[in-house]
Amino acid sequence: MLSWDTELHGLGIADMDATHEEFAHLATEVARAGDDDFPLLFAMLLDHTRRHFENESRLMRECHFPATGEHEAEHWRILADLTHMQRAIDEGRLGLARLYARQGLPDWFRNHLATMDSALAARLKRQAMPSPAAGRPYRPSARVP
Numbered sequence: 035m036l037s038w039d040t041e042l043h044g045l046g047i048a049d050m051d052a053t054h055e056e057f058a059h060l061a062t063e064v065a066r067a068g069d070d071d072f073p074l075l076f077a078m079l080l081d082h083t084r085r086h087f088e089n090e091s092r093l094m095r096e097c098h099f100p101a102t103g104e105h106e107a108e109h110w111r112i113l114a115d116l117t118h119m120q121r122a123i124d125e126g127r128l129g130l131a132r133l134y135a136r137q138g139l140p141d142w143f144r145n146h147l148a149t150m151d152s153a154l155a156a157r158l159k160r161q162a163m164p165s166p167a168a169g170r171p172y173r174p175s176a177r178v179p
C-alpha cells in the first residue's frame with residue numbers, strides 16, 4: 035500500500051508531486067478494491083499512469099535530461115506490465131493483477147520515486163535557478179544627459 039506523505043515523497047516540483055500523489059491514492063484504491071470495482075479502478079490507474087509518464091517525458095525533453103533513455107525504458111516496462119495485466123483482467127483473471135497492485139507496483143513506485151524521478155526533479159530545480167550571470171539584477175543603461 036502507498037500512503038502519500040508530502041514530506042517523505044514530495045520532490046519539490048509541483049506538477050510531478052501532484053501526479054504522484056494522485057497515483058498513490060489511486061493505486062491504494064486499486065489495492066483495496068473488491069472484485070466488482072477492481073477492473074474499472076485498474077483501467078483508471080493504467081490511464082493515469084500513461085499520462086503520468088507522458089508528462090515526465092515532456093519534462094525530460096524540456097530540460098534535456100541526460101538519462102531520458104533509461105527513464106523512459108523503465109516507464110515502458112511498467113506500462114507493458116500494466117497492459118498485460120489489463121488484458122488478463124478483461125478475460126476475468128484478476129489474481130496476478132491483484133498481487134501486483136498490492137505488492138509489486140507500490141514497491142516499484144517507491145524505488146522509482148527515490149531514484150529516477152528524484153534525479154529528474156533535481157535537474158528541473160537546477161535549471162529553474164538563475165545562473166550567476168543571469169541572476170544579476172537588471173539595470174537599465176545609464177541615461178545620456
Ligand SMILES: [Fe+2]
Binds near residue numbers: 054086090151
Ligand atoms: Fe513519476
Ligand SMILES: [Fe+2]
Binds near residue numbers: 090105109146150151
Ligand atoms: Fe518516472
